[in-house]
């Protein structure tokens with residue numbers, strides 16, 4: 001897979017606040033890479049440094065083997081966290097303006113705008129003024145503006161926030177199809193279920209430092225223990241006798257048993273007490289959402305591994 005974006009040891013401080021303490025990762029063509037982290041972790045600062053909106057104190061960003069001023073910005077699409085389009089301009093005019101800023105041919109842009117407006121359920125809105133659009137509609141227009149010029153790298157900062165479920169699906173499908181066609185995608189999102197469905201690899205920052213970097217599978221193997229969801233009428237004392245369990249959550253006749261790290265489910269199942277009432281039993285790895293919470297709240301996982 002060809003690397004398109006390389007971020008090398010980025011450091012950035014604001015007065016005495018060290019926002020980035022040496023961030024390094026790569027994004028390849030055709031992959032969706034998630035950049036995750038709790039509020040204030042440093043995601044937007046990383047993205048702003050990649051975009052040249054601010055400059056790092058040290059470290060480098062390489063895109064298409066170029067760095068600094070030589071980076072071909074017209075090959076990057078960016079949906080910033082702060083949404084905003086000129087209000088008293090028609091949808092078509094603002095999108096043509098954005099295409100022009102990227103030196104994209106306007107006749108081709110016009111055709112693509114009409115196709116995208118239709119795809120995003122905004123058919124016929126080309127002559128509507130931006131101020132007449134709802135928040136979600138205006139977000140769709142801004143998203144179209146970020147992909148119109150066929151960028152090689154697309155950076156999306158919280159693209160799903162404020163979207164209804166149908167619009168989320170449209171965005172999700174479009175992002176997946178851009179990646180399938182070779183676009184490198186860097187996606188910052190707090191919606192872990194969507195990240196889990198969409199991303200090939202992920203990079204998680206906490207306090208300006210890397211805590212996870214790898215494919216979704218690697219991360220799940222490394223950080224995600226199994227949990228067993230058990231339905232049955234079982235006294236807590238019986239459940240507490242089950243070996244290799246870290247903790248148990250009781251929800252009436254439903255119990256969630258968080259298995260210890262390294263437990264192999266089919267061996268573990270053989271150790272269940274014969275008198276256990278089993279109406280239903282599921283064993284799954286914990287979700288990315290749960291891994292995120294474990295790490296962001298500095299629970300046991302991090303202290304064991306310290307990062308990928």
Ligand SMILES: Nc1ncnc2c1ncn2[C@@H]1O[C@H](COP(=O)(O)OP(=O)(O)OP(=O)(O)O)[C@@H](O)[C@H]1O
Nearest residue numbers: 014017019037038039040041042043044045046081
């Ligand atoms: N312009 C700035 N001046 C001073 N401090 C800043 C500035 N921008 C960011 N910071 C600080 O840098 C740290 C990282 O902020 P950043 O916006 O990158 O976090 P984030 O991971 O994007 O968070 P969120 O999920 O809340 O958007 C925070 O402590 C923030 O207060």
